[in-house]
Amino acid sequence: MSTKKDYIRPLELKHGRVDLNHGAGGRAMVQLIDELFARALANEYLGQGNDGAVLPALAPGERLVMATDAHVVTPLFYPGGDIGSLSVHGTINDVAVMGARPLYLAASFILEEGFALADLARIVASMASAAREAGVPVVTGDTKVVEQGKGDGVFITTTGVGALPPDRNPGGACARAGDAVLISGTMGDHGMAILAQRESLAFESEITSDSAALHGLIAALFDAVPGLRVLRDPTRGGLATTLNEIARQSGVGIEVDEAQIPVHPQVAAACELLGLDPLYLANEGKLVVICAPEDTDKALAALRAHPLGARATRIGTVVADPHRFVQARTPLGGRRMLDWLTGEPLPRIC
Amino acid sequence: MSTKKDYIRPLELKHGRVDLNHGAGGRAMVQLIDELFARALANEYLGQGNDGAVLPALAPGERLVMATDAHVVTPLFYPGGDIGSLSVHGTINDVAVMGARPLYLAASFILEEGFALADLARIVASMASAAREAGVPVVTGDTKVVEQGKGDGVFITTTGVGALPPDRNPGGACARAGDAVLISGTMGDHGMAILAQRESLAFESEITSDSAALHGLIAALFDAVPGLRVLRDPTRGGLATTLNEIARQSGVGIEVDEAQIPVHPQVAAACELLGLDPLYLANEGKLVVICAPEDTDKALAALRAHPLGARATRIGTVVADPHRFVQARTPLGGRRMLDWLTGEPLPRIC
Numbered sequence: 001m002s003t004k005k006d007y008i009r010p011l012e013l014k015h016g017r018v019d020l021n022h023g024a025g026g027r028a029m030v031q032l033i034d035e036l037f038a039r040a041l042a043n044e045y046l047g048q049g050n051d052g053a054v055l056p057a058l059a060p061g062e063r064l065v066m067a068t069d070a071h072v073v074t075p076l077f078y079p080g081g082d083i084g085s086l087s088v089h090g091t092i093n094d095v096a097v098m099g100a101r102p103l104y105l106a107a108s109f110i111l112e113e114g115f116a117l118a119d120l121a122r123i124v125a126s127m128a129s130a131a132r133e134a135g136v137p138v139v140t141g142d143t144k145v146v147e148q149g150k151g152d153g154v155f156i157t158t159t160g161v162g163a164l165p166p167d168r169n170p171g172g173a174c175a176r177a178g179d180a181v182l183i184s185g186t187m188g189d190h191g192m193a194i195l196a197q198r199e200s201l202a203f204e205s206e207i208t209s210d211s212a213a214l215h216g217l218i219a220a221l222f223d224a225v226p227g228l229r230v231l232r233d234p235t236r237g238g239l240a241t242t243l244n245e246i247a248r249q250s251g252v253g254i255e256v257d258e259a260q261i262p263v264h265p266q267v268a269a270a271c272e273l274l275g276l277d278p279l280y281l282a283n284e285g286k287l288v289v290i291c292a293p294e295d296t297d298k299a300l301a302a303l304r305a306h307p308l309g310a311r312a313t314r315i316g317t318v319v320a321d322p323h324r325f326v327q328a329r330t331p332l333g334g335r336r337m338l339d340w341l342t343g344e345p346l347p348r349i350c
Numbered sequence: 351m352s353t354k355k356d357y358i359r360p361l362e363l364k365h366g367r368v369d370l371n372h373g374a375g376g377r378a379m380v381q382l383i384d385e386l387f388a389r390a391l392a393n394e395y396l397g398q399g400n401d402g403a404v405l406p407a408l409a410p411g412e413r414l415v416m417a418t419d420a421h422v423v424t425p426l427f428y429p430g431g432d433i434g435s436l437s438v439h440g441t442i443n444d445v446a447v448m449g450a451r452p453l454y455l456a457a458s459f460i461l462e463e464g465f466a467l468a469d470l471a472r473i474v475a476s477m478a479s480a481a482r483e484a485g486v487p488v489v490t491g492d493t494k495v496v497e498q499g500k501g502d503g504v505f506i507t508t509t510g511v512g513a514l515p516p517d518r519n520p521g522g523a524c525a526r527a528g529d530a531v532l533i534s535g536t537m538g539d540h541g542m543a544i545l546a547q548r549e550s551l552a553f554e555s556e557i558t559s560d561s562a563a564l565h566g567l568i569a570a571l572f573d574a575v576p577g578l579r580v581l582r583d584p585t586r587g588g589l590a591t592t593l594n595e596i597a598r599q600s601g602v603g604i605e606v607d608e609a610q611i612p613v614h615p616q617v618a619a620a621c622e623l624l625g626l627d628p629l630y631l632a633n634e635g636k637l638v639v640i641c642a643p644e645d646t647d648k649a650l651a652a653l654r655a656h657p658l659g660a661r662a663t664r665i666g667t668v669v670a671d672p673h674r675f676v677q678a679r680t681p682l683g684g685r686r687m688l689d690w691l692t693g694e695p696l697p698r699i700c
Contacts, residue, residue, distance in 0.1 A: 019695075020695040020697040021695045023586075023695070023697060023698075024586060024587065024691060024695035024696060024697060025585065025586025025587030025588075025591050025632070025691055026587050026591055026690045026691030026692055026695070027689075027690040027691070027692060028695075029586075029587075030595075030690070048521065049522060049523070049599055050447075050448060050521050050522050051417055051443075051444040051447050051448065051582065051583070052415050052416055052417030052444050052445055052447075052448045052450075052510075052512075053415065053416050053417070054413055054414075054415055054448060054450075054514055054519075054521075055413060055414040055415065055416060056413060056414070057408060057410070057411060057412055057413050057414065058407060058408060058414065060407070060410060061407055062407055063404055063405060063406060063407050064404075064405040064406070064407065064408065064414070064454075064511065065402050065403065065404055065405065066402055066403050066405060066454060066456050066489060066490055066509075066511060067401055067402030067403070067456070067490055068456035068457070068458045068490055068491060068492050068507070068509055069458065069492045070458040070459065070460050070492050070493075070494045070507065071494075072460060072494045072496050093401075094401040094402050095402055097400075097401055097402075098400060098401065098402045098404060100402075100404075104414075104416060106416050106417070106418035106509045107418065108418045108419065108420040108507040108509075109420065110420050110422060110460070110505055110507075139416060140416055140417055140418055141418060142418050142419045142420050142507075143420075144420045144421075144422045144505075144698070145697060146422050146502060146505075146697070146698060147697065147698075149499065150501070150502040151500070151501060151502070152496060152500040152501070155460055155494075155496075155505070157418070157420065157458040157460075157492075157507035157509075159416075159418055159456045159458075159507075159509035160402075161414065161416060161511060162402075164404055169404075171398065171400050171404075172399060172400050173399070232401065233401070235375065236373075236374060236375025236379075237374065237375030237376050237379075238375075241375050241376055245380075249399055282375070339377075340376045340377040340380070341374055341375055341376030341377070342376055342377060345369075345370040345371045345373070345374035345376070345378075346374060347370040347373060347374060347495060347496070347497065348373075348494070348496060348497075
């Protein structure tokens with residue numbers, strides 16, 4: 001249809017670097033979007049090529065759920081994933097723990113001038129593959145470039161929307177005394193995978209992030225137990241912080257049995273070495289579930305029947321407590337307070 | 351209900367600074383969210399306090415529209431606005447130019463360690479005020495902190511969702527030869543407000559950004575002309591780049607009459623001083639409209655009846671052109687090509 005050549009040369013994906021033109025709105029930006037982003041993430045919505053995406057109507061009665069997450073993880077690549085897959089998984093999980101079926105993602109990139117286009121392409125390919133696997137397309141996006149020294153390679157904010165069935169209302173404020181507290185697997189894998197990489201710790205076998213999209217697991221869980229009270233993915237601040245959030249929102253206490261909490265042996269060993277507690281390390285593919293006591297067995301069975309919940313277990317109980325304390329019975333029979341994350345922060349874990 | 355004190359001291363909003371704890375997921379982050387973000391942006395959805403927001407169903411048949419924008423503008427504060435109001439206006443406009451009624455915003459913040467909490471509070475207050483004025487609440491959010499030197503004060507990504515009526519389908523690919531090209535007012539105000547501030551240019555009176563939410567203007571326009579072909583807000587790359595995008599998407603040429611394009615005299619003077627072309631400078635409260643020739647008068651009347659469109663005017667015509675060229679008739683009777691933005695980029699204008 002056109003004889004006009006849009007670009008003089010194709011994007012230099014092997015040795016090229018991000019420059020300020022890639023964010024300036026002109027031809028270089030269009031080229032970056034066409035040849036790198038749109039090609040990898042291709043879908044009918046992104047292909048509309050407008051300032052936003054037009055998406056189908058939800059089913060009648062379905063409510064909209066919306067969640068957003070900035071991703072600033074460092075290093076950008078680590079065992080088990082990278083900032084690309086993380087930015088897909090993290091936001092899908094935030095939508096899914098609301099009880100909603102994740103439908104679409106928007107992605108915004110803040111690139112640092114000088115960042116290797118090859119690394120960007122690798123990240124976007126990983127995003128595309130995570131989105132494809134999850135069945136949740138990236139339907140719209142944005143790219144900005146900041147000067148060298150004003151960013152750190154790439155930051156990615158993803159925003160997800162999902163559809164929440166009319167009769168489903170889990171939430172952090174729904175836990176009641178007597179409820180069971182379950183988790184879907186080992187704690188601390190993502191956080192320790194990042195920290196081990198940063199500290200260049202060498203183990204017999206690599207510690208791998210658990211980064212995964214949980215919406216399939218959650219759908220199976222709702223099929224088994226429609227009246228789930230609380231779902232959370234224990235990311236920043238780990239299990240201990242997530243339980244404190246729930247206790248605060250619901251006005252209850254929570255007691256857990258530390259011996260019941262599965263921790264990968266290598267994560268436990270690395271924690272000992274670094275003086276860290278796995279209950280405060282981030283997870284990116286794990287679920288905290290609170291359900292009525294009579295639903296416990298059904299919920300555990302549903303979790304364990306899914307590959308992402310094979311090591312699911314009951315770890316504790318919601319209790320009446322005006323102080324909203326979260327406490328752990330230790331393996332030696334003592335008790336310790338699991339307060340919110342305090343002390344040294346673990347920055348940029350996600 | 352609780353006797354437990356959540357925080358020892360209130361947030362030090364006057365002299366305090368962002369530290370890495372504010373992004374670590376623990377108590378300091380909850381405090382920042384409670385005392386700064388949630389307080390300023392307060393609404394029923396944000397108040398749910400979960401990982402995402404549960405929002406009402408759309409009306410039957412309404413399609414979902416989604417748009418996202420990262421904001422990295424520097425300086426953070428400038429005449430006519432700041433990164434807070436810009437991040438609200440920019441994303442509302444991206445949703446509105448799709449023909450949709452903007453409903454909700456999600457906001458994610460990437461903060462640099464050491465950033466003054468007072469500046470952050472000022473930005474969030476400005477965001478809150480822009481969102482309130484527009485009637486589009488910020489319903490969910492996220493905060494991350496990066497080390498000093500790995501960011502630049504604050505970056506804000508906003509994502510908007512809106513509802514698109516069943517019979518409305520404007521889009522960049524819908525321009526046809528013979529259509530009229532209109533703009534809603536002066537070109538280049540936002541871009542020059544930022545650049546003048548950066549260059550410390552002094553003028554008799556300040557150049558002010560045109561940053562504004564356009565959904566009210568657009569709603570009035572659709573009431574007058576339901577079959578609008580194309581709507582765009584000419585941001586990065588300015589009018590010239592936006593017209594090239596439309597020409598590319600629609601497979602047409604566009605001819606504009608430069609003498610018809612309103613430019614604020616001070617913007618024109620500053621452009622001359624800095625060697626810049628106002629047609630390539632960003633706008634954040636202006637609209638490009640393409641409509642059937644017979645709708646021109648109705649569209650212009652609707653635009654001019656609204657405070658944000660008082661200086662609306664017809665600037666040109668869509669033409670058949672396999673080369674998809676955008677050309678301007680100059681005031682002296684010549685012609686010049688308005689190519690995509692090339693040459694020196696104008697980084698971080700939005």
